[in-house]
Amino acid sequence: MAVRVQAEDFDTARVLDALAAGDTRAGALCLFVGRVRDVGGGGALVLEHYPGMTETHLSRLEDEARRRFDLRDCVLVHRHGRLAPTDNIVLVAVAAAHRRAAFDAATFLIDRLKTEAPFWKREEDPDGNGRWVAARNSDRIAADRWRDDDRDR
């Protein structure tokens, strides 16, 4: 199991080096990193989570991805706490025999994570005034696409 929820930063190069290391059948690695965007003013992004439920749900997503996509390896890391523009937020790294499974699994994981894992983002301006980020319908539609795929099977 490779799911981590942490305040500290992660080293993307190191995660990628360790992904399916020595696995001679893993021909395709796919990496997604989500970072804090500057939405104007150069304020902070504060990420709240539900300790316990968050880790459980990320582990389940990993299990589901491994079942659906024939993965050779999978790593999910998500940060919480106060972050600044360009800081890393989330990392999804998967290894598979071929590229299609690797791309699909990475997309599946980030799409479902965004609508299921209990995290909440709050944007703060430099004066500390904040607003909670609203859930986006486009994220819901992206996640639901994977349920449509379920029905097709």
Next chain:
Amino acid sequence: MKLLYFAWIRERVGLAEETLDPPPDVVNVTTLLDWLKSLDGGHALALSDPAMVRVAVNQEYAGPDTRVGGGDEVALFPPVTGG
């Protein structure tokens, strides 16, 4: 029953968590939310729009008919926005 609140629901309630003893007619998520709204203005404001309230019972997503009881951990939070 242990209640946990997150994000703006936590801010509106004014607490991150509390332990409450609901009356016997609170049997599921729907009746729990109705009772919580009757407690005070903070709870009422936090839970005023049911479409914006997600519920987890013992860390599993729950629906309106999910049963709740004394020993449960019930979390209330807005739609998630991680990633």
